[in-house]
Amino acid sequence: MARVMSPPEKPLPPGQYIPRGWPVLHYGPVPKFRPKDWDFRVFGATASGEQHRWTWDEFEELPRTKTVADFHCVTKFTIPDNEWEGVPCSAIVEAAPPHPDTTHVMVWAEYGYSANIRMSDFLDEGTLLATHRDGERLSPDHGFPIRIVVPHLYAWKSVKWVRAVEYLVQDRRGFWEERGYHNVADPWREQRYSYQEEDGESPPL
Numbered sequence: 001m002a003r004v005m006s007p008p009e010k011p012l013p014p015g016q017y018i019p020r021g022w023p024v025l026h027y028g029p030v031p032k033f034r035p036k037d038w039d040f041r042v043f044g045a046t047a048s049g050e051q052h053r054w055t056w057d058e059f060e061e062l063p064r065t066k067t068v069a070d071f072h073c074v075t076k077f078t079i080p081d082n083e084w085e086g087v088p089c090s091a092i093v094e095a096a097p098p099h100p101d102t103t104h105v106m107v108w109a110e111y112g113y114s115a116n117i118r119m120s121d122f123l124d125e126g127t128l129l130a131t132h133r134d135g136e137r138l139s140p141d142h143g144f145p146i147r148i149v150v151p152h153l154y155a156w157k158s159v160k161w162v163r164a165v166e167y168l169v170q171d172r173r174g175f176w177e178e179r180g181y182h183n184v185a186d187p188w189r190e191q192r193y194s195y196q197e198e199d200g201e202s203p204p205l
């Protein structure tokens with residue numbers, strides 16, 4: 001007897017489930033976008049010692065890419081198969097070369113939210129400064145005008161309303177990393193909390 005087979009389900013990281021819809025989750029208010037006042041800056045350990053700055057019009061001229069990835073929140077929801085579109089972070093590093101001692105970056109948002117990632121996470125081919133998801137401009141709730149997407153790490157690292165990237169020659173904890181969350185945040189290794197950190201996974205005290 002014929003039987004309709006459903007497609008095999010791809011594995012999710014441990015403890016994750018797929019909810020209905022796309023939850024909105026953040027700390028604090030949603031910022032207003034004022035294109036005339038907005039800029040995107042790269043500062044800290046740049047090769048030249050100078051900061052780099054893009055206005056909104058200049059940012060819109062940067063090279064673009066698309067990538068499809070799942071999005072894993074530490075509160076255990078996973079949003080599968082998002083098509084993200086935006087500026088690959090490798091293009092930012094090309095335009096704003098880091099000092100050779102740079103090991104990590106701090107991604108800064110409006111109102112001081114931040115998250116630290118390794119330079120290798122920033123340069124990963126899946127990592128981008130997204131302006132669109134599934135062909136639509138991000139909504140204000142989800143990070144308009146730009147959010148970083150670091151799909152291979154828990155989503156608190158995918159900072160919404162990004163305004164700056166700071167190059168670091170020594171790792172430093174960001175907003176949630178200072179409040180008990182894991183410094184690295186690999187969902188496949190279920191790195192949720194800071195007490196799980198092993199040697200070499202956290203900044204020096």
Ligand SMILES: Nc1nc2c(c(=O)[nH]1)N[C@H]1C(S)=C(S)[C@@H](COP(=O)(O)O)O[C@H]1N2
Binds near residue numbers: 024074
């Ligand atoms: N600026 C900023 N970005 C943020 C947050 C935040 O509080 N402020 N929360 C993070 C967390 S914990 C998650 S799970 C995702 C949620 O993204 P979403 O609201 O688009 O689902 O945004 C991340 N980016």
Ligand SMILES: [Mo]
Binds near residue numbers: 025156
């Ligand atoms: Mo989250």
